[in-house]
Amino acid sequence: MPRQFFVGGNFKMNGVAQSITDIVKNLNGAKLDDTTEIGVAAQNVYDKPNGAFTGEISVEQLRDNKINWAVIGHSERRVILKESDEFIARKTKAAIEGGVSVIFCIGETLEEREGNQTIEVVTRQLNAVAKELSAEQWAKVVIAYEPVWAIGTGKVATTEQAQEVHAAIRKWLGEAISAQAQENVRVIYGGSVSEKNCRELATQPDVDGFLVGGASLKPAFVDIINARI
Numbered sequence: 001m002p003r004q005f006f007v008g009g010n011f012k013m014n015g016v017a018q019s020i021t022d023i024v025k026n027l028n029g030a031k032l033d034d035t036t037e038i039g040v041a042a043q044n045v046y047d048k049p050n051g052a053f054t055g056e057i058s059v060e061q062l063r064d065n066k067i068n069w070a071v072i073g074h075s076e077r078r079v080i081l082k083e084s085d086e087f088i089a090r091k092t093k094a095a096i097e098g099g100v101s102v103i104f105c106i107g108e109t110l111e112e113r114e115g116n117q118t119i120e121v122v123t124r125q126l127n128a129v130a131k132e133l134s135a136e137q138w139a140k141v142v143i144a145y146e147p148v149w150a151i152g153t154g155k156v157a158t159t160e161q162a163q164e165v166h167a168a169i170r171k172w173l174g175e176a177i178s179a180q181a182q183e184n185v186r187v188i189y190g191g192s193v194s195e196k197n198c199r200e201l202a203t204q205p206d207v208d209g210f211l212v213g214g215a216s217l218k219p220a221f222v223d224i225i226n227a228r229i
């Protein structure tokens with residue numbers, strides 16, 4: 001069965017009631033590809049079930065609010081908030097065991113790309129999570145490949161660059177996890193995706209959707225959701 005196209009809008013720390021209402025109205029009024037999976041996700045979750053952790057949110061609190069997805073490992077949290085591979089892996093495990101699926105973000109910095117370390121970096125990030133999850137739990141993961149140099153810069157990865165890394169991730173899934181994971185786990189791309197570049201990226205065999213930042217706040221987000229029609 002083909003993998004279902006998956007598009008996430010990452011609003012980050014943007015928006016107020018009025019602007020978010022406008023975005024939702026625009027989405028509700030648009031004709032959206034009904035084969036594309038979209039939904040509401042939290043931008044973070046903590047690895048402990050509850051307790052004195054000011055400012056954090058638990059898996060149970062997400063579930064209580066009918067939020068069944070969380071973004072974990074975004075480079076802004078890895079870099080600005082110094083989240084380690086191990087902490088991110090523990091959060092991923094806690095989310096999945098508590099019934100929340102995970103958009104797990106990985107990607108290299110510009111320096112790492114220029115040092116030909118892209119595959120090494122994403123493999124390290126994936127291996128950290130692989131230590132925590134069973135092969136079956138990968139069914140609850142969507143991997144978002146987001147090169148840090150492409151995030152919010154307007155510098156999108158070329159279709160070849162994206163496909164090359166996505167194919168390497170898929171190969172890793174087969175070798176490190178299972179043939180089933182290799183076949184079924186979605187690998188989506190993020191980093192300056194726009195209504196202009198989404199269609200070409202979506203033609204790539206291993207690009208199963210997008211994680212969209214800036215453009216998800218604009219009416220053109222609809223065109224990205226509809227990139228395959």
Ligand SMILES: O=C[C@H](O)COP(=O)(O)O
Pocket residue numbers: 010074146150151152153154190191192193211212213214215
């Ligand atoms: O999670 C989304 C990414 O950080 C991409 O952000 P961007 O589309 O603004 O480059």
